[in-house]
Amino acid sequence: MYVTCLDMEGVLVPEIWIAFAEASGIPELKRTTRDEPDYNKLMTWRLGVLKEHGLGLKEIQETIAKIDPLPGAREFLDELRTFSQVIILSDTFTQFAKPLMEKLNWPTLFCNELVVAPDGAITGFRMRQENQKFHAVQALQSTNFDTIAAGDSFNDLAMIRASQKGFLFRTTDQIKADNPDLEAFTEYGDLLAAIKKVIEG
Secondary structure (H helix, E strand, O other), X not given: XXXXXXXXXXXXXXXXXXXXXXXXXXXXXXXXXXXXXXHHHHXXXXXXXXXXXXXXXXXXXXXXXXXXXXXXXXXXXXXXOOOOEEEEEEEEEHHHHHHHHHHOOOOEEEEEEEEEOOOOOEEEEEOOOOOHHHHHHHHHHHOOOEEEEEEOOHHHHHHHHHOOEEEEEOOOHHHHHHOOOOEXXXXXXHHHHHHHHHHHO
């Protein structure tokens, strides 16, 4: 039996930090895991920028409330779930993800937690596990599931390569160039067909 593991931001929904960078007028917050492979380093830097500007969870959640899934994402997920179990593996945080999961019809999500002070300041973050996407795929395989994975960023490559089959989706030219052996798609229909082909053998 197959489980399809998908990244969230950039694959199903817009990048939260890019949307917040635009809403807050802080362009440096547009930096994502497409640009910085070290997620801990990236998040520590982001929290420093938030503190510098006096921004906290409330302001980010206000931006997230206005974010809709990427066009076609919900339909893609709905169709995919008719023939495959699906888990969203994301390095985002539960405090960010809930309204987006509602708009995607509540798929299963494995992610992380923010540490938030009583005044709403984000003071830290708890990663559920280092390299959690890779370990989630390994854990599924240890219970005799086959996995298919798709993502767009540096932090998706480990789960993509650990899976029986992996795909890049709407990734950067640099990541495609660095991983020429991985099939890359830009349309949900093409990714859906590729996943179905793997499952049907």
